[in-house]
Structures are given as structure tokens and as C-alpha cells.
Amino acid sequence: MVILEAKGVRKVYRGDGVETEALRGVDLRVEKGEFTALVGPSGSGKSTLLHLLAGLDLPTEGEVYVGGVRLDRLSRSQRARFRLERIGLVFQAYNLLPVLTALENAAFVLELRGVPKGERERRALEALAALGLKDKAHRYPRQLSGGEQQRVAVARALAAEPLVVLADEPTANLDSRTGLALIERMKALNEAQGVTFLFSTHDPRLLEHVRRVVRLEDGRIVGEEVR
Amino acid sequence: MLRLAWRNLLRTPGRSLTTGGVVALVVFLSLAFLSVYAGTFDAFFQRVLDRTGHLVVRVEGYEAKQDLESLTFVPPSLSLPQGARVEGVLEGGGLLVAGERSRAVVFTGLTPEGLARQRGLLKEGRLPEASGEALLGEALAKALKVRLGDEVVAYAPGGLGLGVYAFRVVGLLDLPETHLEARTVLVPLADAQALLAPGRVSRLEIRLSGVGLYEKEPLEALKADLQPHLPGLRVETWLEANPVYAALLPLYDTVMGIYVGIFFVLGGLVLLNALYLSLVERVREFGLLAALGLTGGRLMALVFWESLLLVGVSALVGMGAGLLLHLELANGFRFPFPAWILEQYREFGLPEVLYGRLGMKEVLLTLGYAVGVALLAALWPGWLASRLEPVEAMRYVP
Numbered sequence: 072m073v074i075l076e077a078k079g080v081r082k083v084y085r086g087d088g089v090e091t092e093a094l095r096g097v098d099l100r101v102e103k104g105e106f107t108a109l110v111g112p113s114g115s116g117k118s119t120l121l122h123l124l125a126g127l128d129l130p131t132e133g134e135v136y137v138g139g140v141r142l143d144r145l146s147r148s149q150r151a152r153f154r155l156e157r158i159g160l161v162f163q164a165y166n167l168l169p170v171l172t173a174l175e176n177a178a179f180v181l182e183l184r185g186v187p188k189g190e191r192e193r194r195a196l197e198a199l200a201a202l203g204l205k206d207k208a209h210r211y212p213r214q215l216s217g218g219e220q221q222r223v224a225v226a227r228a229l230a231a232e233p234l235v236v237l238a239d240e241p242t243a244n245l246d247s248r249t250g251l252a253l254i255e256r257m258k259a260l261n262e263a264q265g266v267t268f269l270f271s272t273h274d275p276r277l278l279e280h281v282r283r284v285v286r287l288e289d290g291r292i293v294g295e296e297v298r
Numbered sequence: 299m300l301r302l303a304w305r306n307l308l309r310t311p312g313r314s315l316t317t318g319g320v321v322a323l324v325v326f327l328s329l330a331f332l333s334v335y336a337g338t339f340d341a342f343f344q345r346v347l348d349r350t351g352h353l354v355v356r357v358e359g360y361e362a363k364q365d366l367e368s369l370t371f372v373p374p375s376l377s378l379p380q381g382a383r384v385e386g387v388l389e390g391g392g393l394l395v396a397g398e399r400s401r402a403v404v405f406t407g408l409t410p411e412g413l414a415r416q417r418g419l420l421k422e423g424r425l426p427e428a429s430g431e432a433l434l435g436e437a438l439a440k441a442l443k444v445r446l447g448d449e450v451v452a453y454a455p456g457g458l459g460l461g462v463y464a465f466r467v468v469g470l471l472d473l474p475e476t477h478l479e480a481r482t483v484l485v486p487l488a489d490a491q492a493l494l495a496p497g498r499v500s501r502l503e504i505r506l507s508g509v510g511l512y513e514k515e516p517l518e519a520l521k522a523d524l525q526p527h528l529p530g531l532r533v534e535t536w537l538e539a540n541p542v543y544a545a546l547l548p549l550y551d552t553v554m555g556i557y558v559g560i561f562f563v564l565g566g567l568v569l570l571n572a573l574y575l576s577l578v579e580r581v582r583e584f585g586l587l588a589a590l591g592l593t594g595g596r597l598m599a600l601v602f603w604e605s606l607l608l609v610g611v612s613a614l615v616g617m618g619a620g621l622l623l624h625l626e627l628a629n630g631f632r633f634p635f636p637a638w639i640l641e642q643y644r645e646f647g648l649p650e651v652l653y654g655r656l657g658m659k660e661v662l663l664t665l666g667y668a669v670g671v672a673l674l675a676a677l678w679p680g681w682l683a684s685r686l687e688p689v690e691a692m693r694y695v696p
């Protein structure tokens with residue numbers, strides 16, 4: 072079952088009279104339960120592609136489908152609601168709300184969906200436990216390390232039980248050991264719970280756990296490797 | 299959302315305290331101002347009412363009549379409710395002579411109750427206690443060069459009375475308006491009648507008990523009862539008898555609204571500044587919220603909640619302090635001004651001791667302004683937050 076699909080996606084940024092083509096006709100399909108990495112150097116279009124797949128931005132040309140829904144046809148607020156219901160997001164940094172504890176952050180998306188307190192806390196705690204953070208559930212982000220903060224962000228995405236988790240350079244601000252540990256956790260969840268992951272990275276050392284690797288360069292997919 | 303808004307306020311306690319402090323101060327000052335303002339208004343109109351009585355009976359068409367004969371009448375008997383009192387007053391022009399000096403004056407004859415009400419205006423001496431005693435305006439006494447205990451002679455020839463009468467000055471009056479002070483002579487009613495018009499009065503003042511200062515219905519009802527039985531006479535309420543002052547009454551709400559509005563506009567600007575700064579500092583956070591799926595409307599709601607919480611809590615604090623002060627003012631207070639300022643104050647006919655008044659209307663007006671300011675100040679930052687593009691917002695570098 073195809074969860075994510077990009078068909079002939081182009082993205083052109085215009086500013087100060089300059090046009091920058093970030094994506095030049097990308098076609099990509101991600102099946103349910105896949106653990107896929109987007110790799111490529113800085114400026115290759117990884118983040119742009121993830122943003123388009125998350126409905127955070129609209130393609131200049133082409134079509135984007137998530138769970139069979141064509142995202143580029145939805146309005147801004149419809150895309151926001153779609154993200155809330157169906158997509159888990161992890162960013163490179165500034166993932167957490169500083170005024171909420173780890174548990175509250177992990178339960179935040181569920182709270183926005185209107186899930187009752189008891190249920191959302193149970194699900195958030197389960198997600199934190201799966202990422203080894205149960206004992207730090209009541210700490211604020213400032214009391215957590217960078218790696219722990221990223222794991223809380225992953226827990227937030229998982230607690231919401233989305234169709235897919237999209238992670239944009241989740242290890243970029245972590246040292247290599249912590250980054251590797253995070254990817255191992257994500258892989259373990261993929262295998263244990265069947266969660267679909269698509270994440271970007273420019274660090275080749277993180278790819279040994281990844282089954283499918285898609286390479287991007289200059290806005291084009293230049294190669295794909297399935298292990 | 300409410301919890302998030304509350305915690306966002308607590309993350310910058312210094313700024314929240316400063317902004318909340320301004321709002322609390324504005325609410326406090328507004329309530330203090332409204333209490334004093336209403337107290338001043340009440341004091342002013344209470345004086346007018348004291349001077350006039352609740353209802354006044356005069357000759358029909360008195361405004362156009364000149365001579366004393368057509369302006370005066372023999373007091374008819376009136377059917378009045380329990381507790382009501384009637385006092386006759388006789389006013390007429392004449393000349394007051396002291397030695398070689400003389401001045402044109404207005405003689406006013408008052409009942410003992412009417413004279414007793416002048417006690418607050420008494421600058422020196424005492425009230426008349428017997429026939430032949432008079433109170434003079436201080437300015438008039440100066441002009442005639444008379445002192446307490448001196449004798450003056452009243453001339454009012456050509457009228458219905460004796461036309462001449464001797465008085466001893468027993469007290470001096472300090473009246474709000476100096477030009478009135480230079481023409482005022484107050485004497486017992488019987489003396490004025492002997493001088494000007496025996497057995498007649500120029501007006502009857504009806505004073506009721508248990509009627510509130512601005513209550514109109516009982517006055518209108520009694521007026522409607524009395525008028526048919528008084529041919530040739532006109533019954534007026536105290537506000538009808540003082541049309542210039544009555545015109546001030548509708549201004550009460552307008553002035554109150556404008557003054558308090560100015561306070562709140564200033565407070566609102568401080569609030570707007572705080573909310574805007576808070577938004578600019580948290581652009582990335584708003585971007586994250588939008589990325590997670592918060593719609594523009596819910597982002598705007600978050601900013602509104604923050605504003606309402608900050609203003610709501612601060613307004614309650616300000617209101618508590620304001621109500622405590624009002625309780626003090628309601629027991630009567632004297633402006634802590636130097637004597638020369640109080641002198642000017644008296645010129646406006648206001649007593650030195652005021653009693654604060656704060657009604658539900660004033661409290662609701664203040665709260666309404668506070669909530670309105672909270673919503674208005676949040677409008678622009680809230681709109682900006684709702685328009686943020688998540689991707690751009692998350693890349694924002696403050």
C-alpha cells in the first residue's frame with residue numbers, strides 16, 4: 072500500500088528577482104511500513120521534498136499524495152488539519168514547546184485532536200517508554216539533552232499514530248553516537264510497530280540500519296538503494 | 299490551549315508583571331476616578347436639589363414676569379405624601395443701605411429650615427434666630443463696609459409691603475459665585491414678607507423623604523397629582539427648574555466613557571507592545587505549532603487567550619485594589635489640596651468633603667474596557683501569528 076507519493080514534483084523559489092529551482096521533477100513512492108532515508112548534500116532538495124510531502128509547502132508543479140489524499144489540492148487550513156490527523160513530524164531543532172513537559176509535549180498533538188486526557192497521557196507515556204524516556208516524562212525540554220529532546224519529538228509523532236513519520240535531519244544537531252542511537256530507536260519502532268518512516272540525513276554513517284536509501288542531488292533523485 | 303497560554307505568560311514573568319501591572323493600575327485608577335467623579339457629580343446635584351427642593355411651585359409664566367405682585371402668590375394648601383415638607387420662599391429686589399453706602403440686592407426670605415440649610419455657606423457669625431436679623435454675602439458686606447452686629451436698612455418701595463425694614467447683620471456668607479455674593483441678603487421669611495409682600499411667597503419648595511437623588515418617577519407622579527389643583531401656578535421638578543444644570547446630566551456617561559477610554563487606550567498600547575514582542579520572540583515556536591497542525595484560527599486564539607488571561611488576572615487585581623480604595627472614599631474624603639485650590643473648588647459649588655460612589659455600571663464599564671482592550675491589542679499580533687508560514691517561521695532567526 073502506497074502511503075506517500077510524489078509525481079513530477081518541481082519546486083521553484085522566487086525572491087528578489089532570482090529563481091531557484093529546488094526540485095526538478097521528483098517521482099517518489101513510499102510503501103506502508105518502509106524505513107526510508109533521503110540522503111544528499113546540503114541544498115540537494117531533501118528538506119524541500121519533505122516539506123512538500125508534509126503539506127507544509129506547495130509544489131510549483133506536480134502532485135503530492137499522502138494516504139491517497141492529494142495534498143496540493145487542499146487549502147492551507149485543510150493541510151494543517153491533515154497534518155494534525157495523519158502526519159508525524161520531527162525537525163532538526165526547536166521541536167518542543169519549552170513551556171510543556173516531555174509528557175505534555177508528547178501528548179500535545181493528541182490534545183489538539185481533542186483526545187481525552189487519560190487516553191492521551193497513556194499513549195504519550197507508552198511512546199516515551201518505547202524511546203527510553205519514561206523516567207524523564209515530567210522534565211521540561213531545558214532539562215533534557217539534545218538527543219533526549221529529539222526522542223521526545225519522535226515520541227510525539229508516534230503517540231499520534233500517524234500514517235507516516237517525516238523527519239527532517241533529526242540527527243543534525245546531535246553527536247554521531249546520539250544520532251545513531253536515535254536512528255536505531257526509530258528502526259526498532261518501525262520493525263516492532265510497523266510505523267512508516269521517511270527521514271533525511273547527510274550523514275552516511277547513519278545508513279547501516281536503513282533498508283531503502285534514496286539519493287538526491289541538485290533537486291533530482293539520482294539513485295536508490297534497497298538493502 | 300488555555301494551559302499553553304498561561305504557561306507562556308509565566309515564561310517571561312518580568313514582562314508579564316510589568317504589562318499586567320500597567321493594566322491593574324489602569325483598572326485601579328479608573329475605578330478611583332469613577333468613584334470620585336460620581337461622588338463629585340452627586341455632590342454638585344445634591345447642592346442644586348438642596349437649594350431647590352424636589353418640586354417647586356411658582357406662578358405660571360414666571361420667566362416673563364417682572365413685578366413682585368405678579369410673581370408672588372398666597373400659598374395654597376397642598377395634599378402631600380407622608381414625610382413631605384413645604385417651605386415658602388420670597389424673593390424680591392431692593393436697596394440695602396449702610397451709612398452713606400448702598401447696593402442693589404436681592405432679599406430672600408427663608409423659613410427656619412431654609413436658613414438652617416445655609417449653615418455650610420456661613421463664613422462668619424451665626425444664622426438668624428429672631429426677626430430683624432440678616433445674613434449678607436461677604437462681598438456685599440465688604441462693599442457696604444459693614445461687620446457683624448452692624449445695622450443695615452432695606453428699601454423696597456412701591457411693593458405690597460412696608461418698603462423699609464431694619465436688619466442687624468448676624469452672619470456672612472461665602473457663596474460659590476462672587477457676583478451672587480455681592481447681591482445676597484437672607485432674612486427670615488416673615489421679615490421679607492413684611493418688607494415686600496405680606497402673606498405671599500414667590501415659590502414653594504416641596505421636599506420629599508426617601509427619594510433618591512436621580513429618581514424621577516416619584517417626582518413626576520406627585521407633580522401630576524398637584525398640578526390640576528393649582529390653577530395659575532406651575533409645578534416643576536428640580537431638574538426642570540434648573541434647566542442649565544439638567545443639561546449636564548446626560549454628559550455624565552459621555553465624560554465617564556471618554557476619560558476611562560483614554561486610560562485604557564494607553565494601557566492597551568503597552569499590552570500591544572508586550573504581545574507583539576512575545577510574538578516576535580516566538581516566531582519559530584508558532585511555526586512549529588502551525589507545522590504540527592494548528593490552524594491559523596487556533597494560533598490566533600492562542601494569542602487572544604494569552605491577552606485575555608493577562609488582562610483578566612491583572613484587571614481582577616486592579617479591581618480589588620480599586621474597590622478597597624472606593625470603600626475608603628465612600629466614607630467621605632477631603633481633597634489634600636492647599637487652601638487656595640480648595641477656594642477655587644468651592645467656586646464651582648462643590649463641598650470640600652466628597653463621598654465616592656461606584657455603581658455596577660461603572661464596574662462593568664471598567665471590565666468591559668479591559669476585555670475590549672485585551673481583544674483589540676491581541677488582534678494584530680494574533681493576525682500576524684495566523685499568517686505565518688510554518689517553514690519560513692521555523693527558519694526565522696530572531
